[in-house]
Amino acid sequence: MLKEECGIFGIYGISEAARYVYLGLNFLQHRGQESCGIVSTNGKSLYKQVGLGKVTDFFDEEKLSYLEGFKAIGHVRYSTTGSPTLVNAQPITGMTSKGAIAISHNGNITNAARIREDLLKKGVVFNSTSDSEIILHLIAEAPSSDLVQSCKWAFSKLEGAYSVLVLSKDMLIAVRDPLGFRPLSMGQLGMTLPEMVHTIVFSSEDSAFSIIEATKIRDVEPNEMVVISEKGLESHNITDRKIQKKQCIFELIYFAKPSSVVFNSLVYDFRFKIGERLAEEYKIDADFVVPVPDSGIVAALGYSQASGIPLAMGLIRSHYIGRTFIEPSQKIRDFGVKMKFIPVRKIIEGKKIILIDDSIVRGTTSKKIVKMIRSNNPREVHFLVASPPVKNPCYYGIDFSTRDELLANKLSSYSEIAEFIGADSVGYVSIEGMFKATGLNKNDFCKACFDGIYPTRIENVKKEGFEGEIKQLHIR
Ligand code: SF4
Structure with missing residues (x-):
């Protein structure tokens, strides 16, 4: 039996944004059931709730009420690197010279070990054992005070698979790696209500949009970084090199829901x-x-x-047996x-x-x-x-x-x-x-699991992530 990977969902420009993300994550639950989390912002602070287990088990009214604001991102996780402990639950957050940011990541970074080693030598302190934290530190150390330029710099250093949402107090950034391994779709909510015109939604799978009555606009393209802010929507390329996309065929074979349109095909x-x-x-x-x-x-x-x-x-x-069945x-x-x-x-x-x-x-x-x-x-x-x-x-x-x-x-x-x-x-x-x-x-x-032809360099990728030195057991 295969185990799924991760699901990400985000929304910009609507009150009680976290509740919409909660609904979206529920839909994406098949993509990961080990941990879940939401970070929201009211434009002044970031509010965070992450925990182990399924979305409906972890979140309650008190936690959702705490998540203030008009923008939010969320994550459901199955650990493909790093263990399923609370430190690895996402979104991950950090204070940087560009302000507080939160990150939700689906995929695996194949040059993570080398980048992490370089960052450790520079004195960077890591709080988790997952590859996703590297993104946070790269954005923090990018030689620019501008968050968009910092993201562009950071993502251009990564190899492998990443569909990512980055949330700051002012903006929501959605990124798909140049080869486009993992899906990421963009939708919009409330086209008919003037006050909702700028509500933009992102999801690992587009059929999650129907739950919140959003409509799909398009996919975030491979190599694209979509920035949503008060200025509206901007699109940037991560790299100027022309790269052949290599989307994961297993998303269509197994992972995505049959109702989703993934890589322009109905599953x-x-x-x-x-x-x-x-x-x-x-x-x-x-x-x-x-x-x-x-x-x-x-x-x-x-x-x-x-x-x-x-x-x-x-x-x-039987749908009532969870993956944690002992x-x-x-x-x-x-x-x-x-x-x-x-x-x-x-x-x-x-x-x-x-x-x-x-x-x-x-x-x-x-x-x-x-x-x-x-x-x-x-x-x-x-x-x-x-x-x-x-x-x-x-x-x-x-x-x-x-x-x-x-x-x-x-x-x-x-x-x-x-x-x-x-x-x-x-x-x-x-x-x-x-x-x-x-x-x-x-x-x-990408069909490397069948034919062995990997579309990127593969460096020292470990299932166990970067753990070993700090062990922690979280009992729910
Ligand atoms: S096609 Fe196979 S090897 Fe390639 S990303 Fe998907 S599961 Fe991995």
Whole structure:
């Protein structure tokens, strides 16, 4: 099972801004559930509330009331570098010579170790173990008193993936790295009410806009820095070099909600077409197509429609099991998956089943799911995957395992993978098939986890971030 990365949401120019961010973060909760936070400003001070856990668990009326002002940014986090402790919860804040600023970051900075080392040598003190704090210090040390110029300078030093929101007392800045790994959309609220004309919203996923009745204007472009202030909206380039964008194809495969338009593609359409393509690549005689809920559902619909094999919900997902569910001992380790998926015997027993999931990473969850299906006596179980085989780790903010743990890297043939997970057969959509079916230009996308071609230099990126010297346990 994949773990998500982070979600960011911000709004400029409306009273009770933090409450809008609270709603936006709720929508983005699927992108990270370990910690959450909001920073707001009334133009005089920054107000901050960050904590561990989900948005609805952490925030209450008292915390939201504290977050004054007309501008706010927020963050939901799954730790891809740095541990899930309170020090790493975002937005991170700091006092700089350019005033107090807050930062929400989605992505992974691949030259973070080198920059951090340089900053430490200069005497900079770090308060967290995440790569995101580097952005704050670079902005602080930039050789300009102007925040916009300082941001431009700081972001031009970074390599890797970053969609970032920066909040100061006067402005909200939204940035997407030059390769555009992670999505970031811009919307506007209240077009019909004169007093709201300048309310601008940013979100990792545009379908969050509908919750607050905002409408999408456009995406923040790769290499773009959008500045919203009293002066209105300005757009700057981070670098003047022309760079080929490399957006993360996994946002479409798995992370984003089907209702979101990510990199100009509706996620629902993308997954449906992958399902249709799987039906073209793998013609299997079966009674039912069964999705692994939720992320396999749309691809399964596509397969079902293209093949004429009926779709049946042979696995029901419980939405009440959080990622923090504690598996009490090795002996009952399977309970985690069993609590999450319940098989429907009437659909499975005596039938030939095609299971469809979004991806296989280590293969342990797929194995448990097939075992669960098998315990309901199907005639055959075929496992189709709506992504190409994941063979390489991601350094841009997605928590894949190390290369040695990736199943498609450990086992060379689909028949070996089928044997490992206990299925009669296994099939993955091909890389060419994925781009052909969806009509996307493969040059515009990072697909390094499939083909091993990384679009940036990779320097010493560690899952554990920069921790080790100060340990702290926060009990909620
Ligand atoms: S390596 Fe894979 S998951 Fe990571 S950014 Fe590239 S496509 Fe996305």
